[in-house]
Amino acid sequence: MEFFTPVSPENSSSLGMALVVSSTMPLLLLNDHLIVQAASETFCRAFDLRIEAVVGLSLFALGSGEWNRPQLRSLLEATASGRAAIDAYEFVLKREDRPERILILNAHALDHNENAAIRLVLAVSDITAMRDSESAVLAQVQKNDSLIREKQILLQELNHRVANSLQIIASILMQRVKRSQSEETRDHLRDAHHRVLSIATLQRLLASNANADVALLPYLTDLCASIxxxxxxxxxxxxxxxxxxxxxxxxxxxxxxxxxxxxxxxxxxxxxxxxxxxxxxxxxxxxxxxxxxxxxxxxxxxxxxxxxxxxxxxxxxxxxxxxxxxxxxxxxxxxxxxxxxxxxxxxxxxxxxxxxxxxxxxxxxxxxxx
Incomplete structure (x- = not known):
């Protein structure tokens, strides 16, 4: 049978600090007054802060006060009181003369016995690059949609002009049939007239399908009806x-x-x-x-x-x-x-x-x- 020795509050706090300091993630250890007790080197490097300018300060005093946001304060105070925890809270970090950064924050209170001091662990994930990539993809999709709509408009205009041109050609051929004195010439002109009308029908049917595959039954039925x-x-x-x-x-x-x-x-x-x-x-x-x-x-x-x-x-x-x-x-x-x-x-x-x-x-x- 195995026995576990309880960890004292002092040792537990020291262990928490050691874990935060050695973490490869941006982490902060906060007390119940939201004063920074420990910070990972990754956090300091990510936000251009010196470790001595972080530990011992309120989270909301870090940097130029960019973390001092009422909603974040309320969420962390609720977490410290044990009433809530922060799961995947999106926070926009705004700093003067620097691009905005989109962060995902997670905060949880460490479990100790009743007499232990309250400690919070705040984890920070930077998703700015991912959001920028998503925005770029969305912008490209919107651009492509716009180009497709423009192409469809141009194609409709082209189809309209082609249809008009074919009708004009068919009319000219029919006029020539009526004017020609040669039966052989009239036969050839009628053949050409029928071909032009059939091509006009093909063009109309295909224009209605755009780039989609063509269902042959209605396609051939309409074509033969025209002929x-x-x-x-x-x-x-x-x-x-x-x-x-x-x-x-x-x-x-x-x-x-x-x-x-x-x-x-x-x-x-x-x-x-x-x-x-x-x-x-x-x-x-x-x-x-x-x-x-x-x-x-x-x-x-x-x-x-x-x-x-x-x-x-x-x-x-x-x-x-x-x-x-x-x-x-x-x-x-x-x-x-x-x-x-x-x-x-x-x-x-x-x-x-x-x-x-x-x-x-x-x-x-x-x-x-x-």
Whole structure:
């Protein structure tokens, strides 16, 4: 069985002084009148005080009186009386001709027997550098937020100007269509007009998403609605349908995908149905993500491919589709749909194994007209 010998008040006080003096933290030992009994060298060095100018003085007389604050006095007096303790009290030390310092103070009374003199230990932590760092980070965050807001305003203005410019270009092209005497020239101008309108639609849709990923179902649905509205004369005879899953795509990739859909849909609307009286015509745009990548198909039930491939001309649209597919690291395959034509644009992720599984799809049936 072990026995502990009680420490006398005198020895306890001496022990407290020794611990404070040898501490590597800024510490003060105070009596019940808040007179400094001992101070650590760290405290004196931290606040540019000489040890002989500290011990024996009231805490509130240290330096030029910068510690003499009513609230601090009240807290320490309450601690000395045993009514409270100071835990993490934030104190701003203000000294003439010197920067303010932010301190965290902790004070507790030492436990002795009833006859022992009251002693308080006051610990001081300087968090000025930490607060300065926090302020610098906050200022940088606020600056970044301001720059982002400014960028968003400039981007909105740019989008507005681009939209206006595209509308002006589309109007000029339509005026040229009306003035041209050559049917071939009018066809080319109409093609250009449709492309400009489609690009304007792409620009509007992407502007509404800012830098966020684009949900493909509403994106392709709105795009095809715009194409159909400008090119389908009788929606009771010809429909443009969109099927897509819940995939998201980056803005850059969605631009390329949208332009591919635009070219293939315009091509089908122009060439797949030469008989204006044909009914139950449809063009189907479908997108599906797979574990190995994604597949886009644009198919129709029109007149189909020419029997003699040698007579097929590679126009501007074909070149555009191939170039855009290259940007997406995708391949383009054209097959006979019997009836009609099927164009498949597929992307296989690097190192992925092809799989036929795909997420559940949401279908949007779209019937639009002029």
């Amino acid at each position: 159909g509205a400008s090119m389908i004369a009788d929606p009771s005879k010809l429909t443009l349908n969109v099927t897509a899953d819940a995939s998201l795509m980056s803005p850059d990739q969605s631009v390329s995908l949208g332009l591919i859909v635009t070219e293939l849909a315009i091509n089908a609307l122009k060439h797949a149905f030469p008989d204006a009286e044909q009914e139950h015509c449809h063009i189907d745009v479908a997108f599906a993500a797979k574990t190995s990548g994604w597949v886009l198909t644009v198919s129709d039930n029109g007149c189909g491919m020419l029997d003699d491939p040698a007579k097929t001309k590679s126009g501007l649209g074909t070149g555009i589709v191939n170039a855009l597919a290259g940007q997406l690291a995708a391949s383009v395959v054209v097959t006979d749909n019997e009836p009609g034509t099927n164009v498949t644009v597929s992307h296989v992720a690097a190192g992925a194994k092809d799989s036929s599984s795909a997420p559940g799809t949401t279908v949007s049936k779209l019937s639009v007209g002029a």
